[in-house]
Amino acid sequence: MQIFTCPFCGPRPETEFHFGGDLGNARPEGFRAVSDDEWSRYLYHRRNEKGAVREVWMHMTCGELFAMERDSVTMEAAPGHALHGDAP
Numbered sequence: 683m684q685i686f687t688c689p690f691c692g693p694r695p696e697t698e699f700h701f702g703g704d705l706g707n708a709r710p711e712g713f714r715a716v717s718d719d720e721w722s723r724y725l726y727h728r729r730n731e732k733g734a735v736r737e738v739w740m741h742m743t744c745g746e747l748f749a750m751e752r753d754s755v756t757m758e759a760a761p762g763h764a765l766h767g768d769a770p
């Protein structure tokens with residue numbers, strides 16, 4: 683089992699976390715004015731990069747969202763850090 687580090691609770695088993703998406707994939711504003719193509723890009727088009735990625739995760743135990751850098755090849759994860767205006 684992999685261990686992720688919540689910036690608020692410390693190291694915890696990966697089963698306590700939920701993936702929140704790519705960091706920087708901002709939800710389009712004003713959903714009635716957003717085109718289907720914009721929603722599609724927001725919801726489904728992912729970069730799927732190989733190597734270092736920056737993601738948003740939620741620690742289900744404390745309910746906090748945070749940013750975490752992870753290597754998508756080795757699955758190595760750096761300790762998470764609180765979001766400060768760089769939320770998705």
Ligand SMILES: [Zn+2]
Nearest residue numbers: 688691741744
């Ligand atoms: Zn936590």
